[in-house]
Amino acid sequence: MTEIFWLIPFIPAASTLILAVFGKKLPKKYVSFQACFAVFASFVISAISAVGLLQTAHGNYPLVKNLFSWIQAGSFQVNLSIMFDPLSAVMALVVSGVGFIIHVYSVGYMANDEGYTRYFTYLNLFTFSMLILVMASNLVLMFVGWEGVGLCSYLLIGFWFEKHSAANAGKKAFIVNRIGDTGFLLGILFIIVHIGSAEFTAINEAISGGAISVGLATLIAILLFVGATGKSAQIPLYVWLPDAMEGPTPVSALIHAATMVTAGVYMVCRMNLLYTLSETAAQVVALVGAITAVYAATMALTQNDIKRVLAYSTISQIGYMFIGCGVGAYAAGMFHLYTHAFFKSLLFLAAGSVMHALSGEINMKKMGGLRKYLPLTYPTFLIGTIAIAGVPFFSGFFSKDAILTRAFAQGQYSAFYYFIWGLGIMGAVLTAFYMFRLVFLTFHGEERLDPEVKKNIHESPKIMTIPLVILAFFSVGAGYIGLPVVLGEKLNFFGKFLEPVIKEVHKVHLSIQTEWMLIAIAAFVAFLGIFIAYVFYIRSPLIPRNLATRFPTIYKLMFNKYYVDEIYNAVFVNPTIKGSEIIYDNFDLKVIDGAVNGTATATGFAGKILSFFQSGLIKDYALIFLLGVIIFLAYLLF
Amino acid sequence: MIPANYFLILSVVLFVLGAIAFFIKRDLITQFMSIEIMLNAANLAFITFARSANSPDGQIIVFFIITVAAAETAVGLAIILLIFRQKKTIKSEDIKLMKG
Numbered sequence: 001m002t003e004i005f006w007l008i009p010f011i012p013a014a015s016t017l018i019l020a021v022f023g024k025k026l027p028k029k030y031v032s033f034q035a036c037f038a039v040f041a042s043f044v045i046s047a048i049s050a051v052g053l054l055q056t057a058h059g060n061y062p063l064v065k066n067l068f069s070w071i072q073a074g075s076f077q078v079n080l081s082i083m084f085d086p087l088s089a090v091m092a093l094v095v096s097g098v099g100f101i102i103h104v105y106s107v108g109y110m111a112n113d114e115g116y117t118r119y120f121t122y123l124n125l126f127t128f129s130m131l132i133l134v135m136a137s138n139l140v141l142m143f144v145g146w147e148g149v150g151l152c153s154y155l156l157i158g159f160w161f162e163k164h165s166a167a168n169a170g171k172k173a174f175i176v177n178r179i180g181d182t183g184f185l186l187g188i189l190f191i192i193v194h195i196g197s198a199e200f201t202a203i204n205e206a207i208s209g210g211a212i213s214v215g216l217a218t219l220i221a222i223l224l225f226v227g228a229t230g231k232s233a234q235i236p237l238y239v240w241l242p243d244a245m246e247g248p249t250p251v252s253a254l255i256h257a258a259t260m261v262t263a264g265v266y267m268v269c270r271m272n273l274l275y276t277l278s279e280t281a282a283q284v285v286a287l288v289g290a291i292t293a294v295y296a297a298t299m300a301l302t303q304n305d306i307k308r309v310l311a312y313s314t315i316s317q318i319g320y321m322f323i324g325c326g327v328g329a330y331a332a333g334m335f336h337l338y339t340h341a342f343f344k345s346l347l348f349l350a351a352g353s354v355m356h357a358l359s360g361e362i363n364m365k366k367m368g369g370l371r372k373y374l375p376l377t378y379p380t381f382l383i384g385t386i387a388i389a390g391v392p393f394f395s396g397f398f399s400k401d402a403i404l405t406r407a408f409a410q411g412q413y414s415a416f417y418y419f420i421w422g423l424g425i426m427g428a429v430l431t432a433f434y435m436f437r438l439v440f441l442t443f444h445g446e447e448r449l450d451p452e453v454k455k456n457i458h459e460s461p462k463i464m465t466i467p468l469v470i471l472a473f474f475s476v477g478a479g480y481i482g483l484p485v486v487l488g489e490k491l492n493f494f495g496k497f498l499e500p501v502i503k504e505v506h507k508v509h510l511s512i513q514t515e516w517m518l519i520a521i522a523a524f525v526a527f528l529g530i531f532i533a534y535v536f537y538i539r540s541p542l543i544p545r546n547l548a549t550r551f552p553t554i555y556k557l558m559f560n561k562y563y564v565d566e567i568y569n570a571v572f573v574n575p576t577i578k579g580s581e582i583i584y585d586n587f588d589l590k591v592i593d594g595a596v597n598g599t600a601t602a603t604g605f606a607g608k609i610l611s612f613f614q615s616g617l618i619k620d621y622a623l624i625f626l627l628g629v630i631i632f633l634a635y636l637l638f
Numbered sequence: 639m640i641p642a643n644y645f646l647i648l649s650v651v652l653f654v655l656g657a658i659a660f661f662i663k664r665d666l667i668t669q670f671m672s673i674e675i676m677l678n679a680a681n682l683a684f685i686t687f688a689r690s691a692n693s694p695d696g697q698i699i700v701f702f703i704i705t706v707a708a709a710e711t712a713v714g715l716a717i718i719l720l721i722f723r724q725k726k727t728i729k730s731e732d733i734k735l736m737k738g
Contacts, residue, residue: 616734618669622660 005049006065006082008092009131012038016124023117032107035120039103039127043096050089054497062088062201062501064137071140078198083137087501090334091134091266094341098258099127101467105349106250108463109356119159119248126152130259134266138198139188142267146184146231149260150177156255157247169243176240180230187223190216200270207273214278221274221281225288228264232318234292239565241315245307249352252307257314257348258341265321265337269330272502276328283416286326286407290423293319295562297430301437302559304364306351309438313388314344316427320403323424327417329406330502331495335482336399338494342478343387343396346471350381353460353468354442358453364438369447373457378443380468385439387475389432390526392519395479400428401522402484408518409510425525432529440537486515645686652679666718666728670711677707 015038019031026034049063062085071078084092103123110119129148136142150173158170192198194216195206206212212220228234233241244256255261268275268285275282293316300312317340324333355362357374371378387394390401404424410417449457459465482494490496510518536543548555557563613624656675663669681700688696722728 614737616737618730618733619661626657 003063003065004045005052005063005084006067006135008042008045008049008084008096009082009128009135011041011045012124012127012131014038016121016128019117019121019124023121026117028116031117031120035124036100036103036107038124039096039100042127042131043093043100046089046092046096049084050093053084053086053089062137076192076196078138078140080141081137082135083200084135085501086498087266087269087334088135090338090498092131094338095127095130095134095259098341098345098471099130099254101470102250102254102258102345102349105253105352105464105467106248108461109250109352110248113248115159119156122152122155122159123251123254126156126255126260130263133263137200139191139200139203140198142270143185143188146227146263146267147181149255149263150174150181150231153177153244153255153260156251157244159247159251163246165243166246169240169246173240173244176237177230180227180237182226183223184227184230187220187227190220190223194220203271204273207277212277217274218278218280221271221278222284224267224271224274225264225281225285228267228322229288230264232261232264232322233315234264234288234319234322235295238292238296238315239568242308242311242561245305245311249307249348249355252311253345253348253352256311257344261314261318262321262337262341265318265325265333268322268325269334269502272325272330275325276503282326282328284326285322286417286420289319289322289324289326290420290427291319292316293323293427294423294430297427297434298558299561300434301430302555306354306362306364306367306438306442307348309364309434310344310347310351313347313431313435316431317344317388319427320400320424323407323420324403327403327407327410327420329403331482331498332399332402332406334498334502335402335494336396339387339395339399339475339478342471343384343394343475346380346384346468346475347388349464349471350377350384350468353377353464354381356460356464357457358449359456361450361453364441366448366450366453367442368445368449369443371443374443374459376459376465376468380465380472381443382439383472383475385435389435389530390428390522391432391530392523392526393476393479395475395477397522397526398479398482398484400424401519402482404428404522405484405510405515405518408514425521428522428525429529429532432526433533436530436533437537440533444538445541484515484519486512486519642686642690646683649679649683649686652676652682664729664731666721666730666733669730670714670718674707674711677703 015034018034019026023031053063062083064081064083066079066081068080069077070080103120106119106123110116113119126149129145129152131145133142133145133149136145154170154174157173158167160166161170188198191203194212195203197203197206207217230237241256241261245252247256275285296312296315296319300309300316303309303312317336321333321336321340324330324336354367354370354374354377357370357377358367361367383394387396390397404421407417407421407424411421447454483491485492485495560566613620653676656672656679659672659675660669663672681703684696684700684703688694688700718728721733725733727733
């Protein structure tokens with residue numbers, strides 16, 4: 001059965017085609033059935049193939065299906081070939097599995113939307129692109145998927161394009177990603193120039209064979225990482241993700257939390273040999289990840305928009321994944337990606353359920369005390385929050401702990417990694433704090449609902465709540481396939497599974513006491529964050545306000561997101577617009593339009609002169625003809 | 639045998655007559671006839687040269703020309719007829735549809 005693995009991305013593709021061509025004529029029920037079924041079929045095949053991978057001997061990785069030769073130029077060749085190895089398997093399972101649950105949820109969430117069919121067409125197209133991204137066997141095909149998900153992200157952020165802010169957010173996401181993609185593309189070109197192939201196997205062989213120098217590896221790795229910062233919303237290109245919340249909530253869950261934004265992490269893990277070769281690049285990755293983790297968390301502290309808090313939290317959590325990659329714990333980074341996909345999409349979908357209940361309200365200041373109105377949304381949201389906060393025995397705890405433990409262990413090489421670890425711990429406190437602030441403000445405390453909204457309050461239909469329950473189940477249980485190494489190497493099944501793809505070199509072993517101590521610290525900081533949130537928002541709700549008035553500068557800075565949008569606008573966007581205007585006024589209007597109009601005027605003038613000869617009288621023409629003949633004869637004869 | 643020059647002179651005379659008629663006459667039918675005269679002057683020259691060169695090629699070509707000219711005459715007359723229907727005149731000075 002594993003030989004049909006290459007069908008995984010193409011089932012959603014076929015569904016997209018059908019929906020795009022016949023979608024308008026198909027009944028709504030059929031559209032939702034087909035869209036969900038296509039993704040579910042992909043999931044089933046992924047699962048079968050993954051089981052197949054487990055059974056094959058380690059030497060047989062990866063499964064590759066070469067569909068056809070796409071580009072052939074001299075000795076350089078790019079194939080359209082699909083690859084399935086443990087790393088692809090994890091991603092394909094997450095994309096199609098979580099994707100399927102979100103598709104089902106969307107059936108309920110988007111039920112009354114005019115663009116229902118369009119929505120599912122885009123969503124299937126996204127699934128196809130994302131699966132191509134994670135199953136491509138070379139960088140060029142991966143780039144196709146990379147751009148494909150970017151396009152779908154743009155289309156779905158601007159799904160309600162009649163809303164000005166949504167259209168702008170879509171454009172912002174697209175343009176910011178374009179900046180990152182420039183770096184990514186340059187990295188790919190450098191690889192093609194120096195290695196002569198874009199196939200991952202060839203690249204890995206070349207790197208382990210010492211074909212490229214460390215300096216070159218650093219350059220390529222950092223260029224590729226620029227692409228990752230764009231797609232995965234890291235400093236300095238994270239600004240598009242909070243705005244991307246303008247899209248429908250299930251889209252935020254699927255694209256802007258669980259799958260697409262983690263593509264950068266996948267890419268870094270895929271190129272792990274490169275980042276292992278260049279320590280500088282790995283340190284850059286770790287540093288950017290760590291700073292982003294803390295920085296985004298501080299911005300989440302003061303936001304009142306429920307989805308924006310989750311957006312900043314996503315940025316922060318992806319930062320953790322990059323810490324994992326940067327400190328060499330690629331498997332831990334992937335593990336966090338995998339657990340994060342469950343609890344973050346759960347949080348988004350639950351937030352969507354809250355919005356659904358409150359007629360679209362997203363401001364936490366107008367919520368409060370919702371716990372009794374939403375008997376299913378509340379516990380699932382709470383589970384997601386506990387998981388992301390890193391409370392022991394929930395999935396987020398295991399993955400975050402794996403990353404931080406490794407960061408701490410790397411500290412034996414350089415104090416730099418202790419610094420990274422410290423930032424990670426700080427981020428963990430903040431995460432627990434702002435997530436529980438979100439829960440307390442939304443579901444606990446006094447009701448601050450608008451009376452209008454309160455009249456229509458209702459729990460979401462089953463088709464939306466069942467996905468929440470399933471995701472809640474995984475948010476708790478998903479972590480148990482990757483237990484801390486201290487409990488025994490064998491229990492870290494996830495790491496074992498990825499081992500053939502991820503060659504972790506200098507693995508450091510900590511003493512058992514240190515490992516337990518780190519686990520205790522991780523658990524402690526989670527509870528610390530929760531406790532502070534409890535004190536601030538349940539026991540004495542005056543403290544936050546007092547703090548805000550006592551430190552107005554800091555509060556304003558955080559509330560306005562450090563004015564980064566304003567700075568980017570002032571430094572990059574406005575000068576570009578101003579410059580374009582100047583060029584438009586001077587060059588376009590004067591030079592180009594002048595040249596075009598001048599040509600037209602000159603032609604018209606010449607035509608006016610020549611039209612004198614065109615009298616329309618045949619006699620005149622005959623006379624000219626005769627004169628011509630006479631002149632010709634005279635020339636011939638004399 | 640009559641020398642070829644005689645035929646050529648006749649051809650030139652016919653051609654010049656046709657040309658003059660074209661320029662001095664005002665109605666399209668007469669102008670059209672004068673064009674035919676010029677055409678046949680050319681045909682005559684063709685045959686003359688064919689005979690003096692002792693080759694049948696020129697005569698064959700003239701047969702073709704006469705055939706095509708018959709068709710062309712039909713088309714030309716039809717055009718003139720249509721012009722008359724539209725403009726109620728066949729005076730060539732009155733027709734300047736193509737004035738630039």
